Amino acid sequence: MRNVTLHAFNWRYTEIIENLDAIRAAGYGAILIPPPLYSDPKGDQWWQRYQPKDYRVLLSHLGGKRDLENLLEACHSGSSRIQVYADLVINHMANEARADHLNFPGEAELERYKAEPALFAENRLYGDLNEGLFSPWDFNQAGEIEGHEWGDRGTVQSQNLSGLPDLKDSDWVLKQQYLMVKALVEMGFDGFRVDAIKHITEHMIDNLADAPAFHDRFWFGEVLTGSENDEKVFLEPFLRETWMSAYDFPLFQTIREAFGFGGSLRALANPQDQGNALPWNRAVTFVVNHDIPHNDGFRFWLLDPQDEHLAHAYILGRDGGVPLIYSDHNESKHDVDRDRWLDFYKRPDIVAMIAFHNAVQGELMHILYESDVLLVFRRGEQGMVAINKSGTEQRVDLSTWGLKNPGQYRELIQGQTMTLSGNQFSLSVPARSAQMWLLG
Template identity: 55%
Template sequence: MHDVILHAFDWPYREISSNAAKIAEIGYGGVLIPPPLYSDPNGPEWWQRYQPKDYRVLRSHLGRKTGLRNVIKALHKNGVMVYADIVFNHMANESRPDRLNFPGRAELERYRKERRQFSRDRLYGNLDEGLFSPWDFHASGNIENWLDEYQSTEYSLSGLPDLELNEWVIGQQQACLRALNGLGFDGYRVDAVKHLPDEHIRRVFGTSDLAGKYLFGEALTANDNEERVFLWPLLNETGMSFYDFPLHETLRRVFSPSGSMRELIDPAAYGQALPWQRSVTVAVTHDIPNNDGFRGQLLDRQDEFLAKVYIMGRDGGVPLVYSDHNESAGKYPEDRDRWANAWQRSDLKAMVAFHNAVHGQPQRTLFEDDGFLVFARGYRGIVAINKTGIWQHPNISTFGLRHGPYRCMLHGHLMELGGEIFTFGIPPRQAQLWLAE
């Protein structure tokens, strides 16, 4: 089963379609596309896609409805699932007199003047009428205490008009998802899910319309307390999966100078990772490099590589690979080419291939140490990760492993596994993904 999700962050639709065959060939099982709901077509900044103007229109800087249809068709033709990023917590923060009317008087007039063009991009509904009015929004001001559960769901995110939980809003969001289902989407990422009330989540995402769809939410947390307040209750009260920020926090701690690799043997057993069947595992998400407040969660470049090897090599969770076009490098030059086109980089391709080869095979620890870890996947896969600055040479038992030649998917090296005890050699600050030939 191929389940690795490629996050095609802010990719134009044409680029996704033209690379569909290659995405499938590498072994990705799904693609998370940018938010498709109507946003400023003239706004090249990535965050524009996270500020919807109208649910009923599919148009953005990245493409229009026809391009979106082509994406779904091309990916499905190559056996790849398609997931849409959905923003239902808020609408666009626009400077106009009627800022709480959506899409607004001027936009409705444009719909009338360009009726043919907007009819082509229409998803559902009557574009002669407005979608939301001032009484569909909270009037509580901006969130000031980010750990306050009430403020988190009832106040606004930095000026973004925050939608109220009422029958009209719920009905429009349900209608939007039904229409997106009709286009062929296989599931949805729910943006800013921790800012949606529980009842809102249940009524919009817990309907029969979404039965069989893969749903995963982004509840961004950075420590145990935030996870306790926001993430674990969502896990208990909903049926969707979530980005595994507890595991991400564990990885940050493990790869710190005082951290221990032993924590990665079974982190979910100690509440340091989500249950395997509800987890979308990440080494980085788009919010972390692109938002000032989250950059403290970035791993060192080499540690991020080691974390990706662990995520792709372990048993459990659905790995997500973030691949951008240097969106954060304009403000942070050190980010240049760090994630640009990462999806087709040789190391990521090797990790995807290894993950797919051992998918569903049990994980078993072969050697544990504070500085390095070796574990098996079934009888033909071995993962070795060394965070220290020196070579490590653990002796492992070969019981339960296939004897014979193994190739490292990352580096291309060959080794011959044999005997009852085998001595590994793991280079400093490196990792290996061995697969029996």
């Protein structure tokens, strides 16, 4: 089954439908859409989607409920089914400057519901829009997370994230979250990304992921970690307490170090065995996610563009995990990012890498050669990946054992061919390049 997931970051739902043929042709098996819960329809800033006003309404700058229904139908029909995952924001509600800022959606919105009944009836997900959803009693009101408190799990779960009102895991809040997800599942969503999940209690997570009605969906969380202490305090408990998948931040940090100055590609040979990657069946792997370009505190995590290319070859070539490919519309405020991820989803090298990934799924990974600057591994007899991070060409003599012999292989990124025969063959990998060889 195809499992590469396109993160259609800040794409309008109609735009996804318009580009669905290209998305299918590129080999994607799933699409992660931005948070669909009600946010300011006039708010074109991407972060508006992460500030929900009301669980009971599907309406934002990106479209409404009818657009989502059309998207689900289009993805689930056609030549191959594409899974659709919704980004869920359940830790908090919108940070709004109004007197009743802990009432949601608030008196002004309730009046708008009454003034525009057709609009909100069309976009209603569930519930009675004549009544409020949350009141001050539904929020922790424990203040902001500050300084050293970011390392304390209890504080991170109970206090506000950047001024965003933090929801309690009370019976009423849990009921509304359950009803919201139930309605999304009934619409046809195949899975969910849970935003800021390290800020959410185990009770709140289990209320959704452990519910029998939702258990067959694909669930994954953003457990953002950047240090060994973060992994101990947040990630390890998450893995023990839930069955959900998570962004593979340990692997991402290993990739950063391996491609960094003085780093070694040997670290990427078997990272899970060294505790530097999540288990293969619980990992959502990535090279770029939306927080890294847009949050000034994380921009130092960005790889050099060519290293980013090599890292994508690695996550799409290796065995394990669900690869997530980020593609945006130049939302970054930094000029240096201009066009870097625009239409990234269909860039020829990425499409070639996805073709390799889809062709070798299920084939075991075996290391053929490793050094500080060169990593070569095979996937069964079907394929072989070579990554050279150095500034000079690397040549290595390799055994044909485990590969098709004799066998004709085609390199998908550059288009060369190679015939293997005998006991050994010589592989030449140009400077700062990746190769993905596929049988046939």
